Amino acid sequence: MNPSPKSRIRLGITAQIVALASLSVMLGVIMMIAAAVLLFDPPDETESPAYGVARVAEAVHFVRAAKDSAAADSVLASVRSSGIQVELVSLTALAISGNRERNVPWSTQLARRQLGVLRDITLLRGVGYGAAPPTQIIVQVDSERALVFDDVPRLDIWSMVLKPTVVVMFIVLLLALLLSIYTARAIIRPLSEMARAAAAFGRSQDAHEALSGRGPKEIAQVAEALNDMRARIRTLLDDRTRMLAAISHDLRTPLTRLRLRSERIGQGDMRNSMLRDIDQVSRMLDETLDYLRDDTKAEQPARIELSSLLETICCDFADVGHAVTFEGPQRLVCEGRPRALSRAVTNVVENAVKHGSQVVVSLSAVTDGIIAIEVADDGPGIPQALQARALEPFVKLDQARSAGGFGLGLSIAQEIMKKHDGGIALMPNTPRGLRVRLSLPLRATLPAAAAVIPAKVA
Template identity: 85%
Template sequence: MKPDSKTCGNTLPRLGLTTQIVTLASLSVLFGMVLMIAAAILFLDPPDEQESPAYGVARVAEAVHFVRAASDSAAVDSSLSSLRSSGIQVELVPLASLTLLAKPVQNVPFTSKLARRQLSVLRDVSLLHGVSYGAAPPTQIIVQVDGERALVFDDVPRLEFWSMVLKPTVVFLFIILILGVLLSFYAARAIIRPLSEMARAAAAFGRSPGAQEPLGRRGPREIVQVADALNDMQARIRALLDDRTRMLAAISHDLRTPLTRLRLRSERIGQGDMRSAMLRDIDQVSRMLDETLDYLRDDTKAEQPARIELSSLLETICCDFADVGHAVSYRGPQRLVCEGRPRALSRAVTNVVENAVKHGTEVVVSLDSTADGVIAIEVADDGPGIPQALQARALEPFVKLDQARAAGGFGLGLSIAQEIMKKHEGGIALMPNTPRGLRVRLSLPLRAALPAAAPIPAKVA
């Protein structure tokens, strides 16, 4: 039997985030050491032997031996000339010409201190301290030859600061820069990218059909564990939503059937007043049931976005209310096309207009598009209005502010409209109307909208 590739892929061991970072850091350090050695071999020139402090110390010791072993002044001069030709400034002077120093010499180079320390440990070399000869540069070294003479060295060879410190430092910083780039690249690819994908998937969950796909199991072990947990959570949420949908379907069927029987029985009642009152109560219960089911049933996701002729949609809604005797008028352009879900937008506007005609005698539905790409649908009535302090609560589900604006229903009309506008990346706002009443503004983005035609004056639909 051929093994399942997905199962085999899941059984492969995954390195943890800590392990990956430690491994990458170790490999980066090893790689950096290799690069540093290669750079030192290729780009750093080794110091000249004749410029090292050890070479200068050896020549100083040789000069002392030659001068002490010389039989005449000609041999001494020959030895000193040889030293000068090699780059060492040396002079044979009597001890009486040396000057005592009042205080120690300051700013002595490190290589000169190192040369003096090495000379002081040699048995046959007597290094003189606290004296100077002539101009006495900081690098001057005086060695006693015998009881009457001394050798004065003005500049023992030393390494330059650039070749000794700066060049290795530059190479080291360059290696550190490379390692930092490698670590940043790893962080972006292995950590930030999977986390960004999870954030986008979590934000899109329940808002688009593409969000139904499970999260990919990529990245370190900890990232994969988070992805598995999110996938499991999404599966549980989908199961709960499916159960809720089935429950709503059952409630809708089980409650509508007895309501229908009650309506049929009420219509056979002989007393006209009692029959009318019972039918009104049954209609009110049916509307409340429909309103509650519409709020709980999220059909917005199932409806696919399409191009909407928004002006015709609003005029149709106004005509529907005008046909039953309400004074509802439309004001806006003759043609404005945008993208959205037609049934959902129609339900949102209908809920707002229905709320307006309950509490006002005249309602105006206006449409406009702003320069910043936003469509504004406003429904204004001349009713009692809502105080500004209570406007935020009016958008909450199952909230009835007062009896003046709560005649029938559960107070879900504005809440349903608000949820629909959120699904369209828009919003809803309540504001006072002038001179009295309430004005509800529904805003949504103008997606691929066509140019609006000339506006038409307000008319009763």
């Protein structure tokens, strides 16, 4: 049986990073040892500078100890067989060369320094024999002869310095890459998921899914706390919805009885006044429920033929005697939730017809892929200082546009546009009145299989 997430042993971020760093060091040491065994050949002492210096010193000593020329030739043959080119010449055969010391390789200079510290070795500088290559080393044997070494084993920079450095740097970069991958997967990705979940909470269908809680102990604790907080918020919202449903049910029953009793009143003026009051209370109740309920998430996004949708809304208002007209293209398709958009536009138009005699609904596609729906009326308008407050819920601007209701029409429209990644703005209309702009993204990339919602929305 798999252990539950709460009973699983988790390490903190600090412990995980320390453990990973320790394992990385151990892995690096193992990899370097393996690289040294597999990639590097064992050092050949016959190719080392120390070996060359020792052979030069031995050759000088043996030639000096040779009793005759045959013994000296035998010593020189033995030295040549070891890979060192040497020749016994007379001192008079050497030529003075002052410029040859400038281009001497540093490995040859190192060999000369090592020979110079030996007691019985006398180096001849500033002279050369034959072609006199820069790597030539000349050692005096006696007062008449000298040994000319054309070359001695030199230090190979690539094999001795560069190659190990490249391998070590590669291992260090590999371990840094592993640490970066761990950081991205174990720390950054869970934090990004939490940020996306927090941003999508209340706006997405997947917002109810619990966070996985993967990652170090601290991140798991944050994920668990966020899950608990979201569960508590959702419980509060569900309780609020149930409470509003109960209030709506309990209020609609006496309102219906009041309507039936009012219709039996013989006095026409009193009956009409009571019926208007009952209708106003019903509208206020419906408006409050529309603002507080959260059913827009249950509606799936679809392709909407926005021109037909707005024409239908205008025709509905025109059928009941309001002067509402539509201006815009014959066809404009966007992505959104049709019932929610219809409710937002209807609320704005309803607010406009209450305060103006002429209402114009216009549709246009502005720059940067934004669709603008504007509702303009010729009413008293809203002062610029009060326009921000007009979008707040339960705010009634009596001195500007007084009417019945709780003042939730524009607030509901604002919430709907926010859930479409859009917005709402209030602007003065010319020459008088108010212009309300609803903006939403065009979303040019739409699923080809999605159906286009027709003009009439239930």
